[in-house]
Amino acid sequence: MDVKQQFQDAHAWAGEVRMYDRILPGAFLGGILLFLIYFVTLGAPTNFPSGTLIKISQGETVAQAAELLKSKNLIRSTTIFEGILRLRYGTSANVVPGEYFFPGPQGLITVARRLANGDYELVPMRVTVPEGANTRQMGDLFNDKIPGFDEQDFLTKSASKEGYLFPDTYFFLPGESADDVIQTMESNFTNQLGDPTVQKQVVAFGKPLSDIITMASILEKEGATTKDRRIISGILWKRISLGMPLQVDAVFPYIIDKNSLQLTKTDLKTKSPYNTYTNKGLPPGPIASPSLDSILAAVNPTKSNYLYYLSDMHSQMHYSATYAGQLANQRKYLGS
Numbered sequence: 001m002d003v004k005q006q007f008q009d010a011h012a013w014a015g016e017v018r019m020y021d022r023i024l025p026g027a028f029l030g031g032i033l034l035f036l037i038y039f040v041t042l043g044a045p046t047n048f049p050s051g052t053l054i055k056i057s058q059g060e061t062v063a064q065a066a067e068l069l070k071s072k073n074l075i076r077s078t079t080i081f082e083g084i085l086r087l088r089y090g091t092s093a094n095v096v097p098g099e100y101f102f103p104g105p106q107g108l109i110t111v112a113r114r115l116a117n118g119d120y121e122l123v124p125m126r127v128t129v130p131e132g133a134n135t136r137q138m139g140d141l142f143n144d145k146i147p148g149f150d151e152q153d154f155l156t157k158s159a160s161k162e163g164y165l166f167p168d169t170y171f172f173l174p175g176e177s178a179d180d181v182i183q184t185m186e187s188n189f190t191n192q193l194g195d196p197t198v199q200k201q202v203v204a205f206g207k208p209l210s211d212i213i214t215m216a217s218i219l220e221k222e223g224a225t226t227k228d229r230r231i232i233s234g235i236l237w238k239r240i241s242l243g244m245p246l247q248v249d250a251v252f253p254y255i256i257d258k259n260s261l262q263l264t265k266t267d268l269k270t271k272s273p274y275n276t277y278t279n280k281g282l283p284p285g286p287i288a289s290p291s292l293d294s295i296l297a298a299v300n301p302t303k304s305n306y307l308y309y310l311s312d313m314h315s316q317m318h319y320s321a322t323y324a325g326q327l328a329n330q331r332k333y334l335g336s
Contacts, residue, residue: 033298040079042269044105045073053148053174056115058097062086065095065115077109084112093245101147101174102244124171129185131291134254138165142181147174153177163213163286164189192292205299216280216290218297221250226293227302228317234301235309235319244277244307254287260311310334 054072056065062085065076075081087094096118103121106114114121118152129138129147135158143151157178158165165185172181193199193209193315202212215236223229236246249260251274268275274283290298306319310332320326330336 001297002309037152042108043076044107045076045132047073048105049073049102052107053099053101054093055099055148055175056097056331060097062095064092069111070108074102074106075111077108081108083113084109085116088112090314098147114230119312122173122175124173126169127169128134128169129165129167129289131294133167133253134288135159135162135165142172146172146176149176149181150178154181161186163289165289166192167289167291193295195310198296201296201299207299209287212295212298213280213290214286216294217286217288218246218248218250218283219297220288220290220294222248223252223297223317224315229294229297230300230302231304231306231317231319232309233297234303235306238302238307240281245278246282248276249255251283251287255302324328 040199049072052072052074054068054074056068060068060215062082063078064080066075069075070078085095088302093116095115097120098118100114100119101121101123102111103123110335113119125146128322129141134142135155138154138158139151142154143254144151161182165182166189168185168188168192170181170184172184193202201207213232213270219229219233220238223232236248239246248280249263251272252263252267252270254256254258255274256267268277271278273279276283304319305321308320308323308329310326310329310333312318316333318329318333
């Protein structure tokens with residue numbers, strides 16, 4: 001190849017390099033521009049509220065739905081939302097009424113498609129209600145676990161249901177109403193006590209169900225094992241028969257939100273029908289939702305000569321037949 005040809009080839013190669021030098025930056029900038037356009041118009045807002053539940057009411061227009069979505073930070077632009085719906089579904093585009101759950105960020109196109117097709121994405125939420133929880137604690141739990149849950153409505157409607165909402169693992173949909181949650185838990189309670197074996201023991205005990213559930217709610221808090229719950233059950237029923245006050249600390253978290261280690265002598269005099277130090281007999285109602293084990297302990301008390309008991313710093317129970325024995329146990333296990 002002569003020098004002239006080499007020069008021409010080099011010149012052509014240099015021209016191609018200059019052309020790519022012009023094209024590549026432009027393509028790069030174009031890509032960034034497209035990304036920014038997508039991010040600003042179609043992408044999910046940076047403050048997209050994951051775990052949000054919204055309700056599209058019957059008869060709500062596309063424009064109204066767009067405003068609601070914008071106000072909840074689920075979309076960036078109402079205009080583009082409406083435009084996408086009309087571009088995809090025509091001038092008669094509409095939104096399907098119902099409750100929509102947004103577990104995480106979703107782009108505007110996805111949001112538009114979901115509302116147009118009625119894709120609610122309502123995935124049941126797993127909620128475990130612990131044994132011994134009261135309705136206030138349940139309300140906090142449901143409010144935390146179930147998107148769109150009305151805690152205040154639940155607290156109002158469950159006030160008379162204390163002790164009768166069975167503790168268990170449930171699956172509730174986002175937006176589940178307080179009525180449905182209460183009905184589900186009440187039905188579970190009825191089914192648990194409707195078991196022939198359980199029902200036979202409850203009936204044979206001969207006391208009103210309200211007394212049994214109230215006692216069971218105390219046993220749930222006072223004893224950690226089946227054995228201890230049944231011994232304590234025998235002690236507390238005996239105290240009632242002797243006209244002694246129950247004097248159980250389990251009621252104070254329910255009354256003044258204090259546990260045994262926090263109580264003062266003044267607290268023990270708190271005026272409340274639930275105070276088992278100042279009132280004889282059972283409290284007027286349950287203080288929590290008892291487990292089936294505690295319910296069975298209430299109707300299967302262990303007979304003993306014990307009249308007193310205490311729990312040491314390691315949650316071990318110690319029993320005595322006399323008050324002198326109780327004082328001795330306090331000195332030995334509690335240092336008081």
